[in-house]
Amino acid sequence: MFGINGSELIILALLAVVVLGPEKLPEYTQKLAQLVKSLRGMAEGAREKLREEAGDEIADIDWRRLDPRQYDPRKIIRDALLEENEPSPAQPQLTQAPRPAALPAQPTVSLTKPRAESAQDASLPDGARAPFDDEAT
Template identity: 35%
Template sequence: MNWGLDMDKLLLIGIVAVLIIGPERLPKAAEAFRGFTRRAAEYLRETKTKMKDELGPDIDEVDWRKLDPRQYDPRRIIRDALFEEPDFDSAPAAPTSVATDPVAPVRAPMTRTAFTRTTPPPFDAEAT
């Protein structure tokens, strides 16, 4: 962080505040600003405590920078997806059979219907 640039900005804001507010009202404005920042800090602490209470101790283990949507570059995501090498070593999951899963519904094998001019595909005029 460039503190020199930040201090210059703060000094400029202070000078503008003195000119706009005036030297006689500046202490009262500074005190009001201090109260505002204290209330905001207390609100943030209470919110953090409530989140930890509601979400549990696992909230501390989350890497929030990793979940920041600003870090994602769509071009990089697409490039990684397109050039990702497929993993042929891992076998696909075996389908569950009726013998191992008695609750699984029995489905007929899917057949592909060939559409022709005499048997066009179904069309729903109300859906379009």
């Protein structure tokens, strides 16, 4: 409760008795009790309004599981690196190269993609200048 232990609470209560005096202390304790009751009422009203608007499935949520303080970034990264994903087309594919029967088969990595022949791939004739784009950066 606000980082105050029992002995500090007793000291604060005695200080309040001395500062406020015995004649005003009951009045201020009643005001404090009313404030606490009104805060509880507001919190309960907000909880009921949330339950009305969000439905009953809001009661089924495990809020402790969603607490960000429980996440360890090292564990998240380790899990992400160890999980097996389907390879994307941009990643090199492991292929089995044919091997003689005496040698064990080892995977090889193919880093080249087959390219379609296009007009840009064609070589320029001897002595011809390459096209120049003056708007290119």
